Amino acid sequence: MSERRPGLRRRSVVLLAVIAAVALTASMVLARTHVIRPDATPAPASDRPPLVLQGELARRVPWADVGTTGSYDGREDPDNRHEELRALYRGEPLYQLVGLVDDDDPDTFNVAEAKRGYGIELVATDGYTWMVDSRTIVGRDDWVIAKLKDGQPLPEWEGPYRFVGPDFIGFRAGQSVRTLERVRLLPGRVEGQTPQ
Numbered sequence: 701m702s703e704r705r706p707g708l709r710r711r712s713v714v715l716l717a718v719i720a721a722v723a724l725t726a727s728m729v730l731a732r733t734h735v736i737r738p739d740a741t742p743a744p745a746s747d748r749p750p751l752v753l754q755g756e757l758a759r760r761v762p763w764a765d766v767g768t769t770g771s772y773d774g775r776e777d778p779d780n781r782h783e784e785l786r787a788l789y790r791g792e793p794l795y796q797l798v799g800l801v802d803d804d805d806p807d808t809f810n811v812a813e814a815k816r817g818y819g820i821e822l823v824a825t826d827g828y829t830w831m832v833d834s835r836t837i838v839g840r841d842d843w844v845i846a847k848l849k850d851g852q853p854l855p856e857w858e859g860p861y862r863f864v865g866p867d868f869i870g871f872r873a874g875q876s877v878r879t880l881e882r883v884r885l886l887p888g889r890v891e892g893q894t895p896q
């Protein structure tokens with residue numbers, strides 16, 4: 701009996717090692733298959749509310765009227781560390797949309813006022829907000845409020861609008877505001893987190 705016990709113990713150790721290896725492999729396979737892949741299906745037209753702009757003036761820009769002259773290519777941006785942003789976004793430069801409500805002239809962007817500085821609050825449908833300093837958006841054609849992703853309306857989890865662009869500090873996801881619904885100009889409020 702005393703000679704059989706070490707043999708049993710060895711077999712048990714081998715068996716446990718095999719079970720552990722199988723369990724580890726299975727968990728790795730599960731982990732790989734459970735990576736969350738955001739649904740890329742474009743949101744239906746009924747889920748595309750207007751973009752709300754609030755400043756000196758107020759505007760509700762219908763989805764169809766938001767421009768597509770600006771673009772951001774997350775596939776080419778070396779600072780982009782977010783898989784979901786590896787796409788070609790198209791939309792309207794932020795400064796152009798701000799120009800619609802930044803003073804009493806909706807046809808032009810007031811550069812002098814922007815250089816003096818005010819806060820541009822980007823508000824998402826879940827209440828998340830991000831503040832941009834007006835002084836940083838002058839001349840930035842590539843900081844865009846996007847409505848198209850690889851040629852399609854933004855998917856529901858991401859749209860209808862998303863603030864995207866290069867040269868955000870460290871490219872934290874927070875700077876790229878998804879499910880954006882409102883842009884508010886706040887005179888005198890330039891402090892806070894701001895892309896440079």
Ligand SMILES: [Ca+2]
Nearest residue numbers: 799803805808
């Ligand atoms: Ca204006």
